[in-house]
Amino acid sequence: MTETSDPATRKAPKRRERYLSGIQSSGDLHLGNYFGAIRQHLDLQVAGESYYFLANYHALTTIHDKEQLARYTFDAAATYLALGLDPEVAILFRQSDVPEVCELTWLLLTATPMGELERAVSYKDKVQRNIAASAGLFTYPVLMAADILGYDATTVPVGKDQVQHLEMAREIARSFNHQYGEKVFVEPEARLGTAPVVPGLDGQKMSKSYGNSIPIFVSGKPLKKLVGKIVTDSKSLGDPLDPETCNVFALYSLFADDEEKAEMAERYRAGAVGYGDAKKALMEKIEETFADARARYEHLRSHPDEVEEILRAGGAKAREVCREVTDRARAACGVA
Numbered sequence: 001m002t003e004t005s006d007p008a009t010r011k012a013p014k015r016r017e018r019y020l021s022g023i024q025s026s027g028d029l030h031l032g033n034y035f036g037a038i039r040q041h042l043d044l045q046v047a048g049e050s051y052y053f054l055a056n057y058h059a060l061t062t063i064h065d066k067e068q069l070a071r072y073t074f075d076a077a078a079t080y081l082a083l084g085l086d087p088e089v090a091i092l093f094r095q096s097d098v099p100e101v102c103e104l105t106w107l108l109l110t111a112t113p114m115g116e117l118e119r120a121v122s123y124k125d126k127v128q129r130n131i132a133a134s135a136g137l138f139t140y141p142v143l144m145a146a147d148i149l150g151y152d153a154t155t156v157p158v159g160k161d162q163v164q165h166l167e168m169a170r171e172i173a174r175s176f177n178h179q180y181g182e183k184v185f186v187e188p189e190a191r192l193g194t195a196p197v198v199p200g201l202d203g204q205k206m207s208k209s210y211g212n213s214i215p216i217f218v219s220g221k222p223l224k225k226l227v228g229k230i231v232t233d234s235k236s237l238g239d240p241l242d243p244e245t246c247n248v249f250a251l252y253s254l255f256a257d258d259e260e261k262a263e264m265a266e267r268y269r270a271g272a273v274g275y276g277d278a279k280k281a282l283m284e285k286i287e288e289t290f291a292d293a294r295a296r297y298e299h300l301r302s303h304p305d306e307v308e309e310i311l312r313a314g315g316a317k318a319r320e321v322c323r324e325v326t327d328r329a330r331a332a333c334g335v336a
Contacts, residue, residue: 017048020153025073026059030213032198032206050090082297087310097315100326104146111176145169149185150322180332237274248278255285
């Protein structure tokens with residue numbers, strides 16, 4: 001609880017390092033998720049207070065099958081835990097276990113200019129790809145802002161493609177604070193990851209939406225089949241290859257150390273390796289890198305109660321924080 005029980009006198013607390021990020025539970029998590037976000041989240045869990053949520057409300061803009069959504073949400077939680085998230089250190093929770101975030105979304109909507117939403121890149125991109133433009137998709141950035149602002153986050157780890165959403169959250173916070181004349185919300189800062197764009201099977205950015213991804217824990221024949229689909233040029237075995245333009249080499253580089261990358265690049269340029277050999281080397285790297293985590297993931301899938309207990313505990317902690325922030329916002333609006 002805050003120091004006073006009177007919501008009208010509550011103010012945003014002094015800034016402290018608190019990390020907040022979420023991942024949408026709308027499909028199997030893939031290598032793009034891992035190198036673009038999850039790995040950074042795991043590194044940051046000991047750097048300060050860390051809140052990581054499974055964005056199942058956001059997923060409702062694309063998934064309308066309750067069993068599928070529940071499975072994706074569980075799998076996302078199990079993936080984070082298997083890869084090394086420590087629930088004793090970081091708070092892992094389902095977005096839907098904090099209903100206050102929906103109330104906060106409405107309060108923020110009343111202070112959000114329409115123009116901000118019309119400029120959202122993710123909205124325009126999905127419309128161009130013929131994804132149904134529901135009101136939920138249009139107001140997606142405001143729910144995302146509520147996710148961020150609802151926990152007094154000071155730092156949000158994001159990729160370059162997500163910077164606009166964080167800037168929108170900052171603008172919405174600024175607009176709300178100005179509209180009601182109170183410093184209700186903290187304006188968080190972005191923390192950009194260093195991972196490059198992870199190419200998918202077709203060379204575009206790896207994405208569940210594009211159907212070009214390699215799931216983190218895929219193994220054996222299914223992995224071989226996916227890696228075999230990675231698009232390459234038509235050069236023959238023995239011809240020099242260009243590592244700078246090769247999707248297989250780009251993915252291999254994410255797993256290899258500097259010496260291994262330099263050696264593979266030299267073999268490419270000398271014509272000493274074909275795309276088939278490069279794909280085999282990539283597949284071996286994927287298998288090796290995630291072997292231990294894959295075993296933990298399978299254990300968690302066989303013991304769902306362990307995952308559920310962690311999510312419920314994390315949700316209770318997250319909800320306590322979000323309730324305090326929502327009370328501040330309600331008081332500022334005059335609906336407390």
